[in-house]
Amino acid sequence: MLRLFEHIKNRLKGRRRERRSLSAVFGQFQHVLELNNRVLTTIASMHNKLGGSYIFDLQYLRSSRQYMVNTVRELIDAFDALAPGRYPELYVSFRSIRDKLDGELERRPVLPDIMAIPFEEIGAKDMDAVGAKSTRLGIIAETGTAQVPHGFAVTTAAYRLFMERNEILDVIKDSEEAWNSGELSAAEASGRIRSHILAGTIPSRLRKALNRELDALRRKLGDGEIRLAVRSSAWGEDGNLSFAGQYDSFLHVTPEDLHDAYRKVLASTYSPSAMEYRREYDFKPDEVFMAVSVQQMVEARTSGVAYSLSPVDPGRNSTDIAGTWGLGAPVVSGEVEVDRFVVSRDAGHAILSNSVADKALAMQGKPGGSVTMEPVPEDLRKVPCLSPEEVRLLADTAVRLERYFRKPQDIEFAFDSEGSLTVLQTRPLRIGRKEDGETPDLSQSLKRYxxxxxxxxxxxxxxxxxxxxxxxxxxxxxxxxxxxxxxxxxxxxxxxxxxxxxxxxxxxxxxxxxxxxxxxxxxxxxxxxxxxxxxxxxxxxxxxxxxxxxxxxxxxxxVRELRLHDYMRERMEETYEYRLLRRMLKLIEPLNLFDPEASNFTPQGCRTLHDIARFIHEKSVDILANIPNASASGEACPGGRLVLPVPLDLVVLDIGGGLAPECTGGLDGLKLRRTIQPDQVKSGTLHAFIDGVTLEGVWQSTPVPVDFSSFMSSMTRTFSAEAAGAKNIGQNLAVISEHYLHLSLKLGYHFTMIDCYESEDGTRNSIQFRFAGGVTGVTRRSRRARFLSEVLKTFDFSVTVKEDLVVARAKGWMARDLKRLMRILGILVAYTRQLDVSMVNDARIYEHCEEFERIVNEAVLN
CATH class of the missing domain: 3.50.30.10 (Phosphohistidine domain)
Structure with a gap:
């Protein structure tokens, strides 16, 4: 890795000394933007394939990977030409992401190297590490959508470690090959694999992780005995495929028996039915990873299952609930009679019907661990196991979980003796189409809305x-x-x-x-x-x-008919190619870099290809903001001093198509040779700014009284050339081309920088505005900053304020009408020139906001 850094640095060392023209720098910037746009378009296109309406194969995934990798590499190279040798770590992050993508395509999935994760630390990003079942419990816990048991997930990396240390992977491969060729039955192959798993030892690293999480669980629960539910949470389980009933769960497990229960859950990965199920749905050997959910046992008074939308009659708009006394496993397996409730999904959740069973037996936990079926006391057998209030609470929870996970849900629940509801697990519920032809015509239904x-x-x-x-x-x-x-x-x-x-x-x-x-x-x-x-x-x-x-x-x-139609749509989401694309997109699409000021906004913080594109885009705009300093001395450029009716003293430098043809030879570096008239400016964005900054009555030219304290404050302030944005403080400079404008202005005691880029289709338009300084103390300068923030937000800018520093951005469609926004910024520059002096209290902020809005409405919007 160090040799790679040195190679990159040595290769680029000579480039740093190269002198580049302003037009060359701008050309490189345009190339970066074009490649960035290509990356984002490809990401959106790949994601759209997950909608369930497309059929694609492995060749599409390989070619998409190749195109994405090549384009991002070209983007990094283009950015490196713009900022030679400045961010060599980008290549390291890129290589890491590329290698992980190759691992997915070569059936070597990359798993997070962690053995166990507490539920409260699990998020959507951890799906590959802990499986869908544990991920959903973690998300519910994080968001507070419902109460879930305390517990932790033992990861897929732990499963792989167990299999490798006990040399079981070759046993699995040989046994499955013999089964697929017909030499062994599913039961024989299963028995051979499971016997090796049950005889395996828990690796030391995994044992320490389990003990650590058990100790943490004891601290959360306080004194008393702990009993655990040890459940499967495999890849694919409770996702688009349910794997319902294929894997084992164990209830009322003592902490001392956790290792044995863990091995038994791993062994159930290779039950005959699970092996057949995976083959039916083309689940590849490289997709078989078992995570395990370890939960605090809920001492359940009542347990059962709730369907957020009736799978029997989805058009009825009801939630279906089945419950019984004790633990809920017999409800799922169909071993006991259950009470049934049909509840409206509408607010209030009226109970539409109920049926109370004669519940003779209930599953209860045994004092030493495990469970047993026991007789229900005679006085409870025919009593509803749920009160009306509990039924309504459960229905409300089911509907909320459906909304959160965007699909109807199959929910396992428990109420304890205090009437507290706990969601034990939730998974997508399949809603099938009716075969009797009674499904209403959707187009006719939509006419009513x-x-x-x-x-x-x-x-x-x-x-x-x-x-x-x-x-x-x-x-x-x-x-x-x-x-x-x-x-x-x-x-x-x-x-x-x-x-x-x-x-x-x-x-x-x-x-x-x-x-x-x-x-x-x-x-x-x-x-x-x-x-x-x-x-x-x-x-x-x-x-x-x-x-x-x-x-x-x-x-x-x-429109319930439309939502139901969407639930019942047949999607091609259960093939190997769809599952592989979802895993690939986790390395391509998620965005982890949001705030340019955050500590993770670095090349090392790039965890996806999208992160790399985001980092490069932001840093490219920053580099372009300093384009006047890009080794331009000695470069002959058209330009001169702009003649304006206000004392702006603006020097214009044209790097391509920004001035009329007769303005050639106006500047040598920044040495003036001529003056420029406004009608000779061909840059539409600079013209708009000129119209705004010269608006009659806005530019404040009369002396403004300054109190003594503000004067002394201004005398002690210093400004760097970097803050001013130009080499020579006091030099107001505009660098323009046909599609680009950079303004660096020093007006009085504050500095303004504006960068504006106009794309041909408008989707990549961007404006960046920076403002800092003033003649008064920090309080009044901060008030002016707040005024700027309020105004800029009104006109679609995203704004960051730190004391008297204001940074505002408008990008893409937010900046599609660049000329209008640039004219507003021109008015703003003129209006705020000495505004801090008048900011004597907070009320003045909003008075000036109203006045500025009036001016803009009259000058621009009308």
Whole structure:
């Protein structure tokens, strides 16, 4: 690794000394943007294949991997040409991700090297490590959607370690080959494999991890005996495939018997039925990994199963519940009579019907461990095992879990003696189509619902979602977002990432399927429609709507027929190729780098190919902000001093197509040779800025009184050339081309930098605005910064403020009308020139906001 660093550094050392023209730097920047856009487009295309409507093979996955790897490598090389030798660690991160992708395609899955994880530390990212069953319990625990048992997951890496240390992998391979060739029956092959697993020893590293988690569990639960439920959580189990009943679980296990129970669960991976099931669904040997869920046993008074949507009659819009006294295993296996409840899914959850059984036997835990069937006391046999309040609570929990996981759920539950509900596990529930032809015509059903939006926007994630509208206006507290609501916002901002997992749908006025929020929406599979233009004007807070993202349609009300149709759609999601694509995308699509100021925003922090593209894009914009310093001295460029009716004293440097042809030879480096008239400026964005900064009545040219304390504060402040953004403090500079504008301005005691890039199709437009400084003390400068922040947010910028420093960005569709935004920024520069002096109290912030809005409305919007 060190030799690689040295090789890269030595190879690039000579390049650092090369002098590059401004136009060459800008050309490299354009190439980086083009490659970045290609990466994002490919990621979106690959993810769309997971919608269930596409058929593809291994060749598609191999070619997609090759294209992605080649494009990202080309992107890194292009970025390295823009910033020679500055980030050699990017190559290291890239090689690591590429090797993991190759491992997936070569059937060498990369597993996190950890033996056990507590439930409260498990998130969606840990699916490969702990399986779907434990992942869902971890997510429920993290989000507080319902109560789950305390416990931990023993990982797939632990399974692999156990198999390797006990030399069982070759036994599995030989036995399965003999079974597939007909030399052994499934039962014979299973028996041979399971006997080796049951005789295996627990590796020291795994034993220490189990003991550590058991000790932590004891500390959480306090004094008293601990009993455990040891359950399977294999790859593929409780996912798109259920593996229902294929693997073993063990209840009421003592901590001393945990090792034996663990081996038994591992052995059940190779039960005859599980082997047959995997073969039927083309589950490859490299996909067989068993994680194990170790849970605190709930001392259950009542247990059972709840279906969030009736699989028998889904059109009835009901939740079905079955329960009995004691532990719930006999309910799942069908060994006992159960009480049944049919409950409305609507608010209030009215009980539509119930049937109370004669419950003669119940499963109970034995004092020394294990379980037994015992007679139910006579006075309880014909009494409902759930009260009406418990039935309604369970129905409400089931519907909330369905909304969260975006599919109907099959839930195992328990109520303890205090009436506290615990979700033991939840998995997707299959809803099949009726075979009797009674399914209503969807097109006729949809005619009953008013259409609020149709044919507008771009699909970031397909699907159907219903819920009340939550309008995320600027500054609104997102903590108030209710579970299952439809998020409606003006911008597709990554700030909504924290609530997307709770949303049933997303609609924005502005946004791109290639943006960061779209990526997160795809990760959570939230139906998402972006760039819908009028969403915030048409959709009203609190109104229930249904979003059909695939058809780009929003209906008033909850369209149950449409959601049911979506649940019953036949998707090709159970093939090996789909499962492999999902694993590949975990190395390609997730975005871990959000905040450029965060400590992980480094080459080493890049864990996916998307992270690499994000890092490069952000750093490229930063580099372009310093383009005037890019070894330009001595370069002959068109330009000169711009003649304006305000004392801006702006020098213009043209690096290609920004000035009229007659302006050639105006500058040698920054040595002035001529003046430039406004009508000679061909750059549309600079022209818009000039229109704004010279707006009549906005530029403050009269002296402004400064109190003594503010004057003394300004005298003690210093400014670096880096803060000013130009080599010579006091030099106001514009670097322009046909599609690019950089402004570096020193006006009085503050500095402003603006970078603007205009793409041909508008999807890659970007503006970055930086502001710092002032003549007064920190309080008034901070007030001006807050004023700038309020104004910029109004016009679709994302803003970061630190004391008197303001950094604002608008990208993609948020910046599609660049000329309008640049004119507003011109007005803002003129308006704020000496504004800090007047910021005598907080009220002045909002007075100036109102005044500025009035000026802009008159000058720009009308």
């Amino acid at each position: 008013p259409v609020l939006l149709s044919g507008e926007g771009e699909v970031a994630q397909q699907g159907v979602g219903s819920g009340p509208v939550f309008v995320a206006w600027e500054g609104r507290d997102l903590e108030t977002f209710p579970d299952g609501a439809v998020l409606v916002a003006h911008l597709s901002s990554p700030q909504y990432a924290a609530i997307l997992h709770r949303a049933s749908g997303v609609i924005t006025d502005i946004g791109s399927p290639l943006g960061h929020m779209a990526t997160i929406a795809r990760e959570y599979r939230v139906p998402t429609l972006l760039n819908a233009s009028r969403a915030t004007m048409v959709l009203e807070e609190g109104d229930v709507v249904t979003v059909d993202a695939e058809q780009k349609t929003v209906y008033r009300g909850e």
